[in-house]
Amino acid sequence: MEQSHFWIRFFSTFSVLCVFGLVVLGGVVRVTGSGLGCPDWPLCYGSWIPPLEYTAIIEYSHRFVASVIVSPLVVLTCILTWLRHRKERWLVIPSSVSVVLLIFQALLGGVTVLTELPGAIVASHLALGQAFLGCLVLVMVVSYRGPLGFYGKPYSWLSFPVMAIIASMGVYLLILSGSVVTATHATGACITWPLCNSTLVPDTILSAIHVGHRLVAVIVGCFLVFVLQWGYRDGDKTNGFHILSGVAGATFLIQIAVGAFVVWSGFQSHMLAFHLGMSALVWVFVLIVAILSLTRSQSIDGIIRS
Known part of the structure; x- marks a missing residue:
């Protein structure tokens, strides 16, 4: 084999x-x-x-x-x-x-x-x-x-694999929202962080698009951190699944900091490129966690169907 x-x-x-x-x-x-x-x-x-x-x-x-x-x-x-x-x-x-x-x-x-x-x-x-x-x-x-192990007892909607898949799709949605910010030239519409231009309510369409990306990041981020800490806490300790969950979570937290530094640095090209690269890295790590939770080698672990 x-x-x-x-x-x-x-x-x-x-x-x-x-x-x-x-x-x-x-x-x-x-x-x-x-x-x-x-x-x-x-x-x-x-x-x-x-x-x-x-x-x-x-x-x-x-x-x-x-x-x-x-x-x-x-x-x-x-x-x-x-x-x-x-x-x-x-x-x-x-x-x-x-x-x-x-x-x-x-x-x-x-x-x-x-x-x-x-x-x-x-x-x-x-x-x-x-x-x-x-x-x-x-x-x-x-x-x-x-x-992948789609067999036997069906997955509960509250099981880890389902939550991990939803989290990975959330990351994908977050990346798409970021691409909309770039495509509409709304990157520089908010020059402060975490607020947009030091206000809670955006005052232009472009700033609203930028704030929309940040709101998606907050929603997806909260759910993602919940799922990944679950994987870190209850994941299989014998094959490193819990470590991978922790690495994925840490990568996302670093990405948040990078996003803030993008704004604080005045949207310098190297910071923007780093932010885009980190988004792909988060996507890869979270997707690996989701797929691993569905493989048959993981299906005996209590985290999978509970």
């Missing part, structure tokens, strides 16, 4: 790391205003080699990682699941879906550039990218811990 899954573990883990890096690089493209560093697609100023200009290099680096590193890795991972693990649906299905999402993401990236970065398409590009990352995380976790 261990030997038979070595390569799928290797490729899926490497894919997750590379796609995470791609998401972070995409965030750098956004916060540095490099989205139109190459105004055409797939070429850059009609050439396969970008000009030696700051924004063009950043934008083309993002494209290079996506096409030369990530795409082959994801396709190879999918091929491997079909060749060696075709009977394991929790490997085959998400790896196949990841290839479909990869294709749509590449096309949407081209549309984003060719339509000169309209907000709705930019936000959709980010949303699809996070879903793409999530599919690969599922493949990775299953390759290590086995298939």
Whole structure:
């Protein structure tokens, strides 16, 4: 079993790391205003080699990682699941879906550039990218811990797996709300934290959008902390599940601090990029916790169905 899954573990883990890096690089493209560093697609100023200009290099680096590193890795991972693990649906299905999402993401990236970065398409590009990352995380976790365990006694709505899934979807919603802030250029609408411009009630549409993101963060954050402290307190101590829950919770708390420093620093590009990268890291950790709670190797633990 261990030997038979070595390569799928290797490729899926490497894919997750590379796609995470791609998401972070995409965030750098956004916060540095490099989205139109190459105004055409797939070429850059009609050439396969970008000009030696700051924004063009950043934008083309993002494209290079996506096409030369990530795409082959994801396709190879999918091929491997079909060749060696075709009977394991929790490997085959998400790896196949990841290839479909990869294709749509590449096309949407081209549309984003060719339509000169309209907000709705930019936000959709980010949303699809996070879903793409999530599919690969599922493949990775299953390759290590086995298939999801939807069998036997049904899950209670108040069980840990259900709560963890809801928490992960909440994190996804929080990321989307942040992308709306960026897409509508509402990032700098609130120049103080935790209040918006030192008031409780926003006075403009843009500040309302920004405050909306903060409110989503409060709601999702409270629920997330509740779920993760549950996982830390009652999770399986023999396989590190409780530690992973704690790490996920700590990562989210760090992300809150980073969000505050984004405002306090005057929205500096490196802080914005760090904030975007941390959001993807929180998404990955919380998703791993949720998926692990559903794997059959975890189903004997009291935290799962109680």
